[in-house]
Amino acid sequence: MYPRQFEYVAATSLDEAVSALAGAEFAKVMSGGMSLIPMMKLRLLSPDVVVDIGRIPGLDQITDAGDYVSIGALVRHAQTASAQNLPRALVDAASWTGDVQVRNRGTTCGAVAHADIAADQPAAILALGATMVARGPNGTREIPADDFFVDTMTSALQPDEILTEIRIPKVGGATAYDKLGRRGGHTDYAVAGAAAWVQKDNGTVTNCRVALTGVGTKPTLAHGVAEALIGTDGSEQAVKEAAERATEGVTVLEDLYGSEEYKAHLAKVYTRRALTQALAQL
């Protein structure tokens, strides 16, 4: 309940934030603080320096950049959840993140950078093939979503980097996200969930990406599903068969909310449900 002492830096620019990070032994970036502050209160994490990027101007917008839609580092879950120009999978994932207060304060970029294994938006980000933009002492680099999620609560971000933006490509098709929450329905963290993006041309599935959350060490792409579905007509049967391959190559982990067998089963169920919902929009 009572965090250890730390030095607080209220950065006014990204440059200032990056240099504050670079100069510290153990620094953490804070945007909404929804993940960081509870961990600090439980003293599971005690950074020497907290770099608050919450006051940096210009980062709180969802903007259309032509080929992609850009989600700034300070865009709250609530903004993502009500965005008109973002794919449905991400909008739903954001609207089922935490609760009203958490969505008012927490940020989409923060949730993605935190890389919780049971979070909603990382799966959507991954299925959508988004690009993360990170700023560090050596400038800016782009990290494809496929390379971003490394392990449990570990992303490809370096300790001295800040996730400044997520770029959601405008690739067409349709998307959906569905999950089983810990309290049932869509409530709370995901026991398991899947985000799907599909494209169809002339009655044939031409493109597909499915990402899982909750089942393994990190949000993971279900490559086998895409492989199986592309080229089919996207029929109920095709989706069902493709969904059977959801956990191929995925290390499914048991936790308090499900056995390995159950989680693997749910991965298939929600893959099927998300794909079905996405295809229904086409």
Next chain:
Amino acid sequence: MKISLTINGREVSADVEPRTLLVHFLREDQGLTGTHIGCETSYCGACTVLVDGKTVKSCTMFAVQADGASITTVEGLADNGQLHPVQEGFWERHGLQCGYCTPGMIMSAVGLLQEKQSPSEDEIRHAIEGNLCRCTGYHNIVRAIEYAAAKMRGEEPPPPDWEEEEVSV
């Protein structure tokens, strides 16, 4: 660290340790003990306040982050002794028992009704999902918010649904 902010319409300046949580600043430094603490994982919502008009869990925010912000706590809702319609609704519809979650619950309801004039029951239930109550089973909290919503729309609130009479066969 020096911070300046507005709390319930009053300008406040203070010197705080960076690690001081907003909820402790409100309770311990400002004497606004209506904002409660029920957990440390941002789950119970007893500490909910409005920060720049949005509901926020004040136990998951450092006081330094509130520098320059405008904060409304439950103490700031009533106007010259006149209860806010949400407060009135909780009283009229027995929306509280022990009262501990109540300030946070009321702030969430205020936040909801700022955005939706006529929320459905389902919308009300989801809007207070981040506020745990262990006493009421939420039934009467939902009724209280429906009461307040009607009042704020200038309508007659629906009648209470408790049963005065016994069933005989």
Next chain:
Amino acid sequence: MTTTTSVLGGAVRRREDPALVQGRGRYVDDIKLPGMLHAAFVRSPYARARITSIDASAALAMEGVHAVYTADDVRHLGPLLAQVPVGKLRPLLADGMVNHAGEAVAMVVAESRYLAQDAVDAVVVDYEPLEAVVDLRDAASDRIKVHDDLDSNVIITWEAGPFGNEEAMAETKRKIAEAKQRDDTVVVSLDMVNQRLIPTAIEPRAVLANWMPGYERFEVYSSTQVPHALAGAIAKTFGLASNAVRVVAPEVGGGFGAKLNVYADEILVSFASKALGRPVKYTETRRESPHNTIQGRGWLGTATIVGTRDGEVLGYEIHAICDMGAYSQNFTAAIPFLGVFVGSGQYKFPTHMKLDLVHTNTMTTDAYRGAGRPEAIYYLERILDEYAAAIGMDPAEVRRKNYIPADQFPGAMAPVGFALDTGDYEKNLDAALRFFGWEDLKAERDRARAEGRYVGLGLSSYVEVCGFGPSALVDLGFSWSEYGLPSAFNGSGLVRVNPDGTATVIIGTGPSGQGHQTTWAQIVSRELGIPEDRIRVTHGDTAESPMGIGTFGSRSAAVDGAATYEAAQKVREKAARIAAHLLEAAEEDIRFENGGIHVAGSPDKSLTWEDLAKTAYQPHLLPEGLGGGLEAHSVFSPSNATWPFGTHIAMVEVDPETGDVDILRYMAMDDCGNVINPMIVNGQIHGGIAQGVGQALFEDAIYDSDGNLLTGSLVDYPLPTAADLPNFELRRTVTPSDANPLGVKGIGEAGTIASAQTIVNAVVDALRPLGVRHIDMPLRPKRVWQAIQDAQSGRNG
């Protein structure tokens, strides 16, 4: 169907609320005293370990740290007092050994909460970890003893059928065994877990102690349900007179039994305050709470029914091991015994109950809403459903067939050996079935099934024992003498009419949201005719209130309420004498009506309460020998506990693919006797149901085999939210109790006692077509799904 009224008050708004809705309620953590210090605790990371060293030097060297106390400093104060001292009592601080994860090893006192926590981190404790005992069967086997100085981990065995009569019990066992041997009977049996729960009042416990040198007196603020018990325990621990300790329970943010206890931290901050001469406060954090405040439930048992094929139950057995945790606190070993009281429910069949209470290396268990009764009723009402399914009979009809009939009252005895107050179980069941449309519900379920949906209906009867209680309970070991209090479970109330005609009511209860200020004003207003808004009720302050033992076990209205009613009658009698004197009328013609005092048949002869009260405080104006003042105190001992009952019905839908359970409807027909404030009664039922649903679907205090609590935060211990619960449809029947003059029975726990198995019965009903017979709570999706898999593959037993 007709309706009649038996409401003693009415659904008036609560007096408590204006302050609470404005955030002006005062809870313990809101209170600051000059010079106040803060306590924090060093807690064990191990469930069972030897403490080899404690080094507090670094903590003590920190500026602003006043003290670090260990067992060496407080050993002389003895173990924590317990009201039922069966088993091992808790040392105030771990003394050489730790016996559960999170056990307090040292207490730090510092200038601020943050600093106290920094100092806690600086205390170095070395442990030698030992193998922990967590599993209940393992504990009962005594493979490893939790406490070397006890003979066994099994601290006591409660056996009944009936209780306290060995000969009759042998006969019961013989009857049941015989019935099992018969060819024409059905035997159904289930192993079931009634899991451990973390009570989780939203207000974490807090205590602020202030030793006042010179006054030689303690002033203690605590979030307790039992202020008098705490005052008694502190006085006894420190060798003080009872009036040298004032305990105040201000607003208490929910209790549910978890605050019905005297805690080591309450004694320890008192000790620190006395030692340091400064007020000391401790507020537990949510993370500490499951290790510091008692947990509830924790039964592992087997229920068996033997009955005929046409629904006559010939015998019921329940054998369970009950988890007491590492130490006994207030009522620990008595909690399962409360289950014994209701072990045979509303039924007449021979019942044999055997409960082995064991220590384990986990946090202490004690009273959590319902306390023993939800566990006992759960086993009974679950197995009755399985029996009904086995013989293909409507579960409601199976219950009806086995109820103790209404004509047995008064004087009915439960087969476990206790006298019931009043009951008409069939009336209540019929009201539930007709009012909620049981046949229509069944038809609706069947239609849904035909559509391929997994919809289920669950029903549970229940009987509760509460309103403790009669002085005679002391004979069963339920007393408060260990805390130096008068031993009985009496209630008390003091009614005073002030010189201005207002009334002050002072009661010995310790409410935490039950609305006593409102209800007691209603009780007194009804007797005296003084308007409710001119009556002020105070409670929870041992310096002001008459001896009372607090608020728990759904007892306040039935016991302290009745005491207050009697006190109001005494005041009324005296007022009538004064009025008769002043109005020159006969006493029996005095009427208390319309907020004033009148003479029957003489409309011009009347007094206001102000007129009368003013006179009452001037003895020279009163009849000779009457004496001045207008107040009365009454201590009430009911003739019996009260036994509320009812019927709950739930309709659920299960997604068989994921195991997700959705509650479609929840209906309750309760009978708690007469009702004072129906609004408050309904609120109590709502909250009670929610807690039972929480147990049924979500909540589980899970310890791993090393004794680590895996669900110690609200992240992993999900409480039901508004989004998880339906609206509740409530109605009631009224069978007034004859154990108290108000005819009330108590309603605080009924919802919880009724609801868990109502939900489980509904879910099992939904999945019966798939072959599912039972699923242990909580019915998290993973369990429901697994049960379906097991049933489909023939693994369900």
